Amino acid sequence: MLLEILLILGTIIFYFLRSRKKEETLSFKEGWWGRGQKPDTEEDATIWPFKVETTEKDLSDLYRRLDEARFTEPLEDSCFHYGTNSVYLRKVVSYWKNQFNWKKQVEILNKYPQFKTKIQGIDIHFVHVKPPCLPEGQSAKPLLMVHGWPGSFYEFYKIIPLLTDPASHGLSDEHIFEVICPSIPGYGFSEAPHKKGFNSVSAASVFYELMLRLGFSEFYAQGGDWGWLICTNLAQIAPNHLRGLHLNLASVTNMGFTHLLSILLGRYLPGLFGFQEEDVRRMFPFLKKGLYRILSESGYAHIQATKPDTVGCGLNDSPVGLAAYILEKFSTWTDLEFRNLEDGGLERKFNLDDLLTNIMIYWVSGCIVSSMRFYKENLQKGIGTQKHEKLPVQVPTGIASFPNEVMHTPQAWAQKKYTNIVSFHLMPKGGHFAALEEPELLAEDILQFVGKVEKEQLWRKKGE
Amino acid sequence: MWLNTALGVGGMVVCWLMSRRKAKRLEVGDGWWGSGERSLREKEDESIRPFKIETSDKEIEDLHHRLDRARYAPPLEGAAFHYGFNSDYLQKVVAYWRNQFDWRKQVEILNKYPHFHTTIEGIDIHFIHVKPPYVPHGRAVQPILMVHGWPGSFYEFYKIIPLLTEPARYGLGDGDVVFEVICPSIPGYGFSEAPHQKGFDTRATARIFHKLMKRLGFKEYYIQGGDWGSGITTNMLIQVMLGAYVPWLVGFTREDVRRMYPFMQKNVYDILRETGYLHIQATKPDTAGCGLNDSPVGLAAYILEKFSTWTDKSFLHRDDGGLERKYSLDDLLTNVMIYWVTSSIASSMRYYKENLSRDPALSDNTRFGVYVPAGIAAFPEEITHVPCCWAKMIFKNIVSYSYMPRGGHFAAFEEPKLLAQDIIHFVRRVEQL
Numbered sequence: 001m002l003l004e005i006l007l008i009l010g011t012i013i014f015y016f017l018r019s020r021k022k023e024e025t026l027s028f029k030e031g032w033w034g035r036g037q038k039p040d041t042e043e044d045a046t047i048w049p050f051k052v053e054t055t056e057k058d059l060s061d062l063y064r065r066l067d068e069a070r071f072t073e074p075l076e077d078s079c080f081h082y083g084t085n086s087v088y089l090r091k092v093v094s095y096w097k098n099q100f101n102w103k104k105q106v107e108i109l110n111k112y113p114q115f116k117t118k119i120q121g122i123d124i125h126f127v128h129v130k131p132p133c134l135p136e137g138q139s140a141k142p143l144l145m146v147h148g149w150p151g152s153f154y155e156f157y158k159i160i161p162l163l164t165d166p167a168s169h170g171l172s173d174e175h176i177f178e179v180i181c182p183s184i185p186g187y188g189f190s191e192a193p194h195k196k197g198f199n200s201v202s203a204a205s206v207f208y209e210l211m212l213r214l215g216f217s218e219f220y221a222q223g224g225d226w227g228w229l230i231c232t233n234l235a236q237i238a239p240n241h242l243r244g245l246h247l248n249l250a251s252v253t254n255m256g257f258t259h260l261l262s263i264l265l266g267r268y269l270p271g272l273f274g275f276q277e278e279d280v281r282r283m284f285p286f287l288k289k290g291l292y293r294i295l296s297e298s299g300y301a302h303i304q305a306t307k308p309d310t311v312g313c314g315l316n317d318s319p320v321g322l323a324a325y326i327l328e329k330f331s332t333w334t335d336l337e338f339r340n341l342e343d344g345g346l347e348r349k350f351n352l353d354d355l356l357t358n359i360m361i362y363w364v365s366g367c368i369v370s371s372m373r374f375y376k377e378n379l380q381k382g383i384g385t386q387k388h389e390k391l392p393v394q395v396p397t398g399i400a401s402f403p404n405e406v407m408h409t410p411q412a413w414a415q416k417k418y419t420n421i422v423s424f425h426l427m428p429k430g431g432h433f434a435a436l437e438e439p440e441l442l443a444e445d446i447l448q449f450v451g452k453v454e455k456e457q458l459w460r461k462k463g464e
Numbered sequence: 465m466w467l468n469t470a471l472g473v474g475g476m477v478v479c480w481l482m483s484r485r486k487a488k489r490l491e492v493g494d495g496w497w498g499s500g501e502r503s504l505r506e507k508e509d510e511s512i513r514p515f516k517i518e519t520s521d522k523e524i525e526d527l528h529h530r531l532d533r534a535r536y537a538p539p540l541e542g543a544a545f546h547y548g549f550n551s552d553y554l555q556k557v558v559a560y561w562r563n564q565f566d567w568r569k570q571v572e573i574l575n576k577y578p579h580f581h582t583t584i585e586g587i588d589i590h591f592i593h594v595k596p597p598y599v600p601h602g603r604a605v606q607p608i609l610m611v612h613g614w615p616g617s618f619y620e621f622y623k624i625i626p627l628l629t630e631p632a633r634y635g636l637g638d639g640d641v642v643f644e645v646i647c648p649s650i651p652g653y654g655f656s657e658a659p660h661q662k663g664f665d666t667r668a669t670a671r672i673f674h675k676l677m678k679r680l681g682f683k684e685y686y687i688q689g690g691d692w693g694s695g696i697t698t699n700m701l702i703q704v705m706l707g708a709y710v711p712w713l714v715g716f717t718r719e720d721v722r723r724m725y726p727f728m729q730k731n732v733y734d735i736l737r738e739t740g741y742l743h744i745q746a747t748k749p750d751t752a753g754c755g756l757n758d759s760p761v762g763l764a765a766y767i768l769e770k771f772s773t774w775t776d777k778s779f780l781h782r783d784d785g786g787l788e789r790k791y792s793l794d795d796l797l798t799n800v801m802i803y804w805v806t807s808s809i810a811s812s813m814r815y816y817k818e819n820l821s822r823d824p825a826l827s828d829n830t831r832f833g834v835y836v837p838a839g840i841a842a843f844p845e846e847i848t849h850v851p852c853c854w855a856k857m858i859f860k861n862i863v864s865y866s867y868m869p870r871g872g873h874f875a876a877f878e879e880p881k882l883l884a885q886d887i888i889h890f891v892r893r894v895e896q897l
Contacts (some may be wrong), residue, residue, distance in 0.1 A: 035541075061533070068526070070758050072810035074750060075662050076499070082814060083751030196540050299747040303740030309539060310548030310769045311740075314755035314762015317535050321755015321762065328751045369537035373547060 026236035026388050029205040033185065033193035034121025045213060047117040050125060050189065052109045054102055058364060062319055066097045069320040080331060080344040084324040088343045092327065093320055095352050105357045112160065116189070119209050120202075125189035126182035126210065127153050131164040140164075140178040141243075141450065142216040144207060144234075145435075148225020149371055150326040152188045152361045153181040154354075155436045162443035171443060175450045180214065182207055184226060184374065188361045192370035199377040200226065201388060204233035208241070217241060222446060224248040224434060226374065233388055235395040244422070244453040246398040246446050248434040249405060250414045253384045259413060263290070274412030278426045282408035290407065297332065297406050300325075304375035312369030322368060323359050330355055333432035335404045349437050392416075398423040398449030400442060404431030423449045495668050497651065497659035498586025508583055510679060515579040515590065517655070519571050523805060527760055531562045534761040545772060545785045549765040553784045557768070558761055560793050570798045574619065579655070582679060584672045590655035591648035591676065592618055596629040600639055606891060607685040608643045609677060610876070614812055615767040617654045617802045618647040619795075620877045627884035634881070641888050641895070646680065648673055652811035654802045659811070665818040688887060716851050719867050723842075723849035731848055738773060738847055741766075745816035753810025763809060764800050771796055774873035776845050790878050839864040839890030841883060845872030864890045 032038040071086045079085060112127045131140050143163060145156050160179050167173040183190035184203050193202075207230065211219055220243050223231040228249040235245045252259070262273040267284040270276070275283075283289055303311045315322040331344035338345030346355065362368050383389075397418040401408065403426070411424045425445055430438035496502040536551045544550060577592045599605055608628065610621050625645050632639040649656035650669055659668075677685050716724070724731065744752045756763040772785035779786030787796065803809050838859040842849065844867075852865040866886050871879035 065758075068530075070807060072750070072753060072757055072807060073660075075814065076660055078662060078750075082817060083748035084754065086750065086754065089754070192537075194538075194541055196543065296747050299740070299744030299752075302736075302743040303752075306737050306740040307548035307769065309537070309543070309551060310765050311744075311752075312537065313549060313551065313554070313765040314759040316537055317530075317759035317762050318755040321758050324751050324754035328748060366535060366537060369551075373540070376547060 025239065026201065026233060026391055028208065028237050029201045030120075031195075031198070031202050031205065032121045033191075033195050033198055033202075035194045038121065043121070044118055047115050047213070050114045050116045052106050052114070052189070054106050054364065059102060062102075062363070063097060065319050066093055069093060069318070071320075079342050080328070080339040084328045084331075085342060085344065086324075088346075089320065089324055089327075091343075092323060092352065092356075096323070096356055100353060100356050102360060105353065105360065108157075109154065109357070112157070114189075117210070117213060119206050119213070122185055122191040122193060122206075124182055124185065124191075124206060124210060125153075126180055127156070127160075128178070128180050128214070129160050129164050130178045131176045133165075134176060135173065138176060140176050142211070142214075142219035143177040143179050143446075144211060144219055144221045144231070145179060145181045146207065146221070146223040146227030146230050147181070147184065147187070148223070148227050149187070149374065150329055150358075150362070151225065151433060151436075152358055153183050154358050154361060155433060156181045159435045159439035159443050162439055163446065166443070166447065169440075169443075171440075171447060172451075175447060175454065177220075180211070182210060184230070184371075186370035186374055187367055188365050192367060192373075197377060198374070200229040200374075201233050201237070202377075203230045203374075204237055208234055208238050211241070218243050220244045220246065220450060222246040222248075225432065229378070232393055235393045235397075236388055236391050239395050242395045244396045244398065244450060245393065245418075246400070246449050248400045248402060248442060249432070250399045250401070250409045250418065251407070252409055252413045252417055254389045254417065255384060258416075262412070275410050276426070279408065279410035279412070282403060283410065293336070293406060300329075301375055301379070304372040305379035306376065308372035308376050309369055312372045315368045316366055319359075319363050322363060323356075326359050326362065327355060330433060333404075333406060334437060335431055336406070349431075350433075354436065393418045394420050396420050396422045396453045398445065398452075400425055400427050400434065400445040402427045402430040402432070402434050402438070404429075406432065422452050493667070493671065495585045495664075495671065497661050497664055497668070499660045502586060508586075510582065512580050512582045512679065515581045515655070517571050517574050517579065519567055519805065524567055527567075527804070528562060530760050531558050534558060534759070536761075544783050545769070545780045549769045549772075550783055550785065551765075554761065554765055556784075557764065557787075557793065557797075561760075561764070561797055565794060565797050567801060570794065570801065573622075574798070577622070577625065581655075582676065584675050584679075585668070587651055587657040587659060589648055589651065589657075589672060589676060590618075591646055593644070593646050593680070594625050594629055595644045596642050598630070599642060603639065603642060606641060606643045606895075607677070607680075607682045608645055608887075609673060609685055609687045610645060610647045611673070611687065611689040612647065612650070612653070613689070614653075614815065615770055615799075615803070616874060616877070617799055618649050619799050619802060620874060621645070621647050624876045624880035624884050627880055628887065631884070631888060634884075636881070636884055636888055641891050643686075646677070646685075648676060650812075650815065652815055653808055654806050658808060658814075663818060664815070686887075686891060716853065720849065720851040723844060724851070734777070734847055741770075742816060742820075745813040746820040747817065749813035749817050750810055753813045756809045757807055760800075760804050763804055764797070767800050767803065768796055771874065774845075774847065775878060776872055777847075795877070834859045835861055837861050837863045837894045839866075839886065839893075841866050841868050841875065841886040843868045843871040843873070843875050843879075845870075847873070863893050 071090060074085050074087060075082060112129045114125065114127050116123045116125050118124070134140060147153055147155050156179070160181075162169045162171060163177040163179055166176060185198060185206060186192040218241055221231040221234055224247065228247050228251065231245055231247065235242050262275070263286050266273045266275050267280055267286070270280050315325055327344070327346060330350060331338045331346050334349050335345060362371065397420055399411070399414060399418070399421060401424065411421065414424065415421050423445070427438070427441055427445070430441060434442045536555060539550050539552055540547060577594045579590065579592050581588045581590055583589070596605060612618055612620050627634050627636055628643040628645055631637050631642060651664060651672065652658040756766055768787060769785070771791060772779045772787050775790050776786060803812065838861060840852070840855055840859070840862060842865065852862065855865070856862060864886070868879070868882055868886070871882060875883045
C-alpha cells in the first residue's frame with residue numbers, strides 16, 4: 001500500500017516538476033528584410049539622428065488633394081453606423097486645410113530626439129527620450145513602448161513626460177524611465193520590409209536587437225494593439241532580458257474548452273470561472289458584447305489580413321480616404337457609443353491636431369499599405385494557430401484593462417497565458433488608445449506595476 | 465452559406481423577384497427612397513425618359529490629373545496577387561488608362577443601346593432596353609430582365625445582349641427563342657440614383673424592378689442574375705462530410721465532388737480569403753468607399769482585383785493577375801469608369817450592409833422557396849460550387865442545371881456565348897412545358 005502511494009505521489013511530483021521546469025521559449029527569428037539579396041558584409045550598426053521634415057511641395061500636393069476631394073452624402077440619420085460620416089469628415093478636412101499647421105506639428109514631433117539604425121536589412125526609426133534630471137543615486141529604467149495600428153510612435157507623446165519626469169507631473173519619482181518608442185517596420189518612419197513573412201515575432205526580434213544595440217540588457221516593455229503582441233513575443237523570446245511586461249490590451253487567442261464553458265455559463269456562475277462583477281458587466285450578454293461586436297468591428301482586419309495591397313491602394317492616394325479610415329477607429333475604439341453620434345464623438349477625447357498628426361505620419365511616409373500587410377503576415381494562417389499563441393508568458397506582467405476596449409478579457413482568461421500576473425486593474429475609464437486618451441491613468445498603472453516588480457525583485461523569480 | 469448569397473447581388477434580387485410570383489407570396493410592401501419626406505399629395509411621375517450618357521473635358525481632365533499624381537506602394541518581392549492587386553501591374557493599367565483608353569469612344573459604345581430613366585419610389589431608375597432588330601412573323605419575343613451585381617454594372621451584358629436579341633445571327637438556334645432585354649442599374653449603382661434612406665435591400669430592389677417591368681407593359685418575363693442565394697444549414701454540413709465518402713448517397717454527382725473537395729481548402733479557406741471586402745462593406749461601407757470615390761487608381765485596384773480572382777483562382781499566382789487573358793482593358797476600365805463618373809462606389813457598398821446586417825438565417829431567401837421554373841448554369845471557377853441538390857432547397861422547380869465547361873463569376877462578360885446558349889436552352893424547355 002505504501003509503495004503504491006509513494007509511486008503515485010512520485011509520479012505526480014515528477015510531472016509537476018517537469019511542467020514547471022519546461023521553460024518554453026520562443027526562438028529569436030533571424031531575418032533579412034531588405035531589397036534583393038542579403039549582402040555578405042556585416043551589417044552597419046551605426047545609430048544616426050533623424051528629424052521629421054516637410055517640404056512646400058508635400059504641403060501643396062496635400063492641399064490640392066484636400067481641395068479636390070469627392071465626398072458621398074451619407075444616408076439620412078446614419079451617424080457613424082455606416083462608417084465615418086462624410087458630413088463630419090468635411091468639417092475635419094476644412095480644419096485640415098485651413099487651421100491645421102503641419103510645420104508646427106513637425107516641430108512638436110521633433111521635440112523628442114529621434115534616430116534610425118539598420119537592423120536585419122531595414123532602417124528602424126525610434127524615439128529615445130532620457131529623463132531631464134535624475135535624483136542622486138537613481139538610474140533611469142529603460143522602457144520600450146510599442147504602438148499599434150492605426151497608431152504610431154506619436155501616441156506616446158503625452159505619456160512620455162509622465163514617465164521620464166514624473167515628479168513634475170504630480171507622480172511619484174520612485175521610478176524614472178528612459179523611454180524608447182520605435183516604429184514597427186512598415187509603419188511611419190521605419191522602413192517597410194521588402195520580403196514576405198514579417199510578423200510579430202519578426203518585429204519582436206528586431207526590437208530585441210535594437211534594445212541590445214542601445215546597450216540595455218534588462219528593460220521593461222509596454223504595449224497595446226500590435227504592441228501588445230510584439231511585447232508579448234519579446235517576453236517569450238528573451239524572458240531573461242525583460243524585467244516586466246505591461247499591457248493595456250491582453251487578448252487571448254488560444255481558446256479552449258474552459259473558455260467556451262465560461263462564455264456559456266459565466267454569467268450565471270461567475271465565481272466558478274473566476275469572473276468578477278465588472279467582468280460580467282463588460283462581457284455579457286455575450287452575443288451582443290462579444291460575438292456581434294467582433295463581427296461588426298472586424299471587417300477592416302478581415303480585408304487587411306487577406307488583401308492589404310488592394311485596400312491600402314486608394315488610401316495611399318487619397319488623404320481624405322485615409323483620414324476617414326483611420327478616424328473611424330479613433331471614434332469607435334474609444335467608445336462604441338460614439339457610433340450613435342453624428343460627429344463620432346472624436347473631439348470629446350482627442351483634439352484634431354493630434355488626430356491629424358497621426359494621420360499625417362501615415363500620409364507623408366506612404367506607409368498605409370505596408371502597415372496593413374502586418375495583418376496578413378500575422379493572421380493569414382488563422383487565429384490560434386501559431387506557436388507563440390500556445391506558449392505562456394512567465395515574465396512578471398501588469399495589465400491595465402480599459403472599459404471601452406472592443407472586447408474584454410477577464411483576468412481569469414489572461415492568467416492562463418500570462419502565468420505571472422503581478423497586477424491586473426480594471427481601469428475606470430478609457431478605450432483602446434489609452435496612452436493618447438488617458439495618459440495619466442496609464443502612467444500611474446505602469447508606475448505601480450514597476451514599483452511592485454522592483455520592490456519584490458520579481459524579475460529574479462520568473463516562472464514561479 | 466449566406467456569404468454565397470452576397471457574392472451575387474444580382475442573384476439575390478432575382479431570388480426575390482422569383483419568390484414573389486408564387487402562391488405563397490412574400491409581403492411586397494412599399495417604399496420611399498428619395499430625400500426627406502415623401503409628398504403624399506404629389507403623384508409620382510411615371511414617365512419614361514430617354515437618357516444618354518455624357519462626358520466633358522472637365523471630367524476627363526480631372527481624371528487624368530488624378531491618374532498622373534497617383535501614389536503607389538511597391539509590392540513585396542514575389543507577392544504576385546496574393547496580397548491583393550499588385551501595384552507594379554496597376555501602374556501599367558493606369559498608364560494605359562491615361563494614354564490609350566478613350567472614354568469618349570467608350571461613351572459612344574455605351575450609348576449604342578437605348579437608355580432610359582424613370583422615377584420609382586422616389587428615385588430615378590436607369591435601365592437599357594434593347595429590342596430585337598428583326599422578329600420573324602408570328603414569333604413571340606420573350607422579355608428578359610438581366611440584373612448585374614457588384615462590382616459590375618449593366619455594361620457586363622453588352623456582349624451577351626446581341627446573342628439574345630439576334631440569336632440566329634450568332635449561330636444560337638433558328639430564332640425560335642428571341643428576347644428583348646432590359647438591364648436596369650440597381651439603385652446606388654451606376655446611373656440609377658442612390659437611395660437616400662436606410663434600409664434599401666434586395667426586397668426593395670426586386671419590388672422596384674417588378675414595378676419597372678409593369679410600367680414597361682410586361683406582365684410576365686424571364687429574369688437572369690449572377691449566382692443565386694442559398695443558406696448553409698446543418699443538413700448541408702452533414703451532406704458535405706458524408707459526401708466526401710459516399711457522394712451518391714448524398715446526392716452529389718462526380719462533378720460536384722470534383723468541384724467541392726477538398727472541402728476545407730476549396731470552401732472554407734477560400735471563402736475566408738476572398739470575403740474581406742464583403743465583411744467591411746457589410747459593416748462600414750462609407751469608410752471603405754470614401755477613399756475609393758476620391759482615388760480612381762484605388763477604385764480600379766479594388767474592382768479589378770475581383771475581375772482577376774473571381775474569374776480564375778489560379779490568377780492569384782500571376783504578377784498581372786491574369787486580367788488580360790479573359791478581358792480587354794477597355795471593357796474593364798469602362799466598368800470602373802461607370803463607378804467613377806457616377807460616384808457610386810460608396811452607395812454600391814451600402815447594399816451589402818442593408819442586406820447582411822440582419823440575421824442571415826432569418827433572410828427570406830431561406831424561408832420561402834422559389835417555385836418558379838429555374839435554370840442554373842454552374843461555372844467552374846466560381847468561388848464556391850453549389851450542387852443541384854443544395855440548390856433544390858431554395859429552387860423547388862429546377863428545369864435545367866448545367867455544369868459549364870469554363871468560366872467564372874462574371875459569366876456574361878467572360879463567356880457570353882456559353883451563357884446565352886444555356887439561357888436559350890432553358891427558355892426552350894420552359895416554353896414547351
